Amino acid sequence: MTIPAQVGPSPVGGGPAVHMDREEFLADIGDRIRAERRARGWTQTQLGQRSGLSRKVIEYMEYGKTTLPLLGLADVCAGLGMTLSALLSEEWVMPAPAHRERALTPRQAQILRAAAAGGTLLQVAARVGTSREVVAARLSEAYRVLGVSDRPRNERRAAAVQVAEARGLFDDTREVNAA
Template identity: 45%
Template sequence: MTAPVLVGPLPAGGGPTPFPDWDDVLADIGDRIRAERQARGWSQTELGRRAGMGLATVKRLENGETSLRGFVRACRALGVPADHLLSDQWQIPLPRPSLTARQAEVLAAVSDGRPLSEAARDLHMTPEGLASELSGRIYQRLGVSDAPRLERRAAAVRVAVEYGLITLPNRTS
């Protein structure tokens, strides 16, 4: 990434307003778009699909060769207000965990704490395959692999619910 450049409003005060180096400003905007995309775990192709623009346009945008239209489309797709992305208040976002549709289905199926053998049967998997999917992929993607073994499943469910990756069914007693 390039060195940060102030792209938000300049502080009030006396003296002439310095003329910005537009190449640096555009490079910084591109870096910020890239950081937002990467925090969501999206490829450039995915951002382009969501923003309604081609891969070449996304690459130009992230390289600081942008148009206002491309910038606005990217901001909308990322769900980031353009003024916030341009402000000096913007910070590099923390990466968001993600799951594939199948991984979300698997985690939701084991979210009630029942034995893996029962959940595996419902998912048409072997208990060993289910355990491998959980520990080898899902727990890692959700960042809970280091949690104590008996707490990993509950921690994974908490993280997935928090980020809207799974929805738990309403359970009444």
Template identity: 50%
Template structure:
């Protein structure tokens, strides 16, 4: 191989389950034998799998490998706790964290912790910050963990109404 050549590995998931995948990885290193290729594959999380009819190997990106060959110990995603579902429902309309915390009767830090754990359980924790909340709400609604209708939490405290400039129902 010349110094300018490199290896391109493309995902072959389509050959196994018909799902098209455009993932590919590149190595600028010359590959002398199959052992070096195996090391490079594993360093990027790629796997070589036998075809069902035992004629050769297919290369799979990490996502397709996990989808086609799930690990035996991998369990279904954890459900949300009632508090996580409550905080995520309150946050569904895009209200600031301090408002969500006041609606739920917890501190801002506790609300942030409940949302972070909900993001992890829903599998959206690695998304960019500005997309995470909407993706979590969509996923929770898809799974039936929070209501489909965008409703504001039913029990907004009177102190919250006062801080927004609304009149309190209590008179002094």
């Protein structure tokens, strides 16, 4: 009786190659993808868009529910801006998560508060004494900070106001007049 030959590298010191449990391997890769995505402050949908994959595929990968097709995994790595070898490396270290509780600048808060009262960008600009372009730019920044920039355009303003109020980001004691 002959013993089947081991294929692949042997661990230091010789002997047969270590066999990793497939489910554990998939879960580990999924954990790494999730950690990298969260470190960038992205949703599964955003990573999917950057990778050319659906949110559901990203979800399945993160939870180890799929045997990761090599090209799909390469696409995810490209979307994360990292190499496949970096993600799979033994030296990989979990990145720190993105800081999600950024505050609005006083000017962003003032403009968002004025926009909450309703009206067009031109009307909001007149209320805060600046141009429509400045209002549009400050609202766009506020939407990104508050994590609502991916919402449909007709829902963004209300969602931003709701998030800002929930986080206590409107400080009514401060009036800001500078652009």
